[in-house]
Amino acid sequence: MSEWPGYFISLEGIDGAGKSTLAAALAGELSRHGYDVVTLRPSDTELGELVRGYLLEHHQVPVDSWTEALLFNAGRVQLLRERILPALKTGAVVIADRYADSTLAYQGGGRGLPLSGLHWLHREACRDVWPDLTFLLHLPRSIAEERQRSQQLPLDRFEADANGFHEAVRSAFEELAAAYPERIVKVDAGRSPTAVFAEICEMALRRLAGRRTPPRP
Numbered sequence: 001m002s003e004w005p006g007y008f009i010s011l012e013g014i015d016g017a018g019k020s021t022l023a024a025a026l027a028g029e030l031s032r033h034g035y036d037v038v039t040l041r042p043s044d045t046e047l048g049e050l051v052r053g054y055l056l057e058h059h060q061v062p063v064d065s066w067t068e069a070l071l072f073n074a075g076r077v078q079l080l081r082e083r084i085l086p087a088l089k090t091g092a093v094v095i096a097d098r099y100a101d102s103t104l105a106y107q108g109g110g111r112g113l114p115l116s117g118l119h120w121l122h123r124e125a126c127r128d129v130w131p132d133l134t135f136l137l138h139l140p141r142s143i144a145e146e147r148q149r150s151q152q153l154p155l156d157r158f159e160a161d162a163n164g165f166h167e168a169v170r171s172a173f174e175e176l177a178a179a180y181p182e183r184i185v186k187v188d189a190g191r192s193p194t195a196v197f198a199e200i201c202e203m204a205l206r207r208l209a210g211r212r213t214p215p216r217p
């Protein structure tokens with residue numbers, strides 16, 4: 001059982017999988033059920049915004065893979081201390097749009113850094129805090145790309161990377177889901193938004209109902 005009364009949910013998957021859309025929808029639905037909900041992205045601290053701005057938009061100078069891992073971890077330490085832990089301590093449901101699995105998938109699977117080193121970093125810097133429940137949104141990259149194209153946003157440094165990188169990220173996510181089946185629930189994100197939303201809502205509400213802290217009356 002967690003050290004705090006709150007509940008921690010993360011959404012993971014490649015860009016365009018639907019994380020942000022679902023984070024907002026799930027937050028709305030859980031609020032309607034009486035839960036206090038805090039939705040967070042990795043850039044939701046001052047340092048996190050700085051770090052992600054540099055890492056995602058900086059195309060000119062090659063960035064070493066360890067620099068990527070360390071900076072993403074630095075952003076996450078601040079997010080954890082400033083936002084996630086305080087919210088969990090008040091009993092809120094935290095919904096994180098990406099968390100530590102992204103670093104294992106992108107810098108581990110994608111860039112080839114050893115998972116043991118990345119796990120060590122997370123254990124030491126982020127107190128080994130993991131979500132209670134993670135939804136891994138599973139979607140072929142071709143469909144994710146189509147969705148992103150229709151948004152007409154500029155590609156970031158990771159999205160512009162070669163297909164081999166994205167394939168490695170996708171399979172790292174799959175391996176994480178296989179390694180942590182209690183925590184990570186794989187969701188077929190290729191269906192309609194309504195169908196995906198219904199599945200994750202039902203699962204989140206069911207898991208929350210099994211917890212100590214009930215929603216507000």
Ligand code: ADP
Nearest residue numbers: 014015016017018019020021147151191192193
């Ligand atoms: P992510 O945060 O994972 O990058 P987004 O939530 O921003 O993904 O979604 C990317 C795009 O795909 C958005 O235009 C969104 O409206 C659309 N989208 C999200 N979920 C679905 C879905 N299930 N079916 C079709 N389009 C979707």
Ligand code: MG
Nearest residue numbers: 019020021097
């Ligand atoms: Mg998003």
